[in-house]
Amino acid sequence: VEQTYIMLKPDAIQRQLMGEIISRIERKGYQIVQAKLMDLDSEIIANHYAHLLEQNFYPKLEAYMLSGPVFAMIVEGEEAIQGMRTLMGPTNVFEAMPGTIRGDFATDLTYNTIHGSDSPEAAEIEIKRFFG
């Protein structure tokens, strides 16, 4: 059984999509073992997106992640890391198929609704980062 860090981004909360997305995660069969609504600051965003600090879109990404609360979750299940990435659809929302979270709810490269850890190493670090 694997744990992954999932975060509903500010657009998901503002658009009142939390229930819909959580329901998809539950229907898939994963357990939500911890969850909290939280406001991020620039420091935690810079740590989380350290690989993107030099990108020209970073200021827009930071402003997005500061624009309202996120809903942070630890999601548990068999192969949950890859499974959640599949449920979410690819980062590039234009490639995300209908039926995926990003495919159904996102139309913009920045405002893509949800985050999920992309490896076991990332999951461990991100769970520590957001849940201590």
Ligand code: GTP
């Ligand atoms: P996360 O699950 O949020 O980490 O996304 P990811 O792992 O699918 O992608 P990545 O870590 O590479 O990018 C993090 C976030 O930066 C994305 O989810 C987008 O919000 C934003 N982002 C990534 N690539 C681009 C891009 O090319 N243009 C813009 N505008 N935003 C991007």
Ligand code: MG
């Ligand atoms: Mg990422």
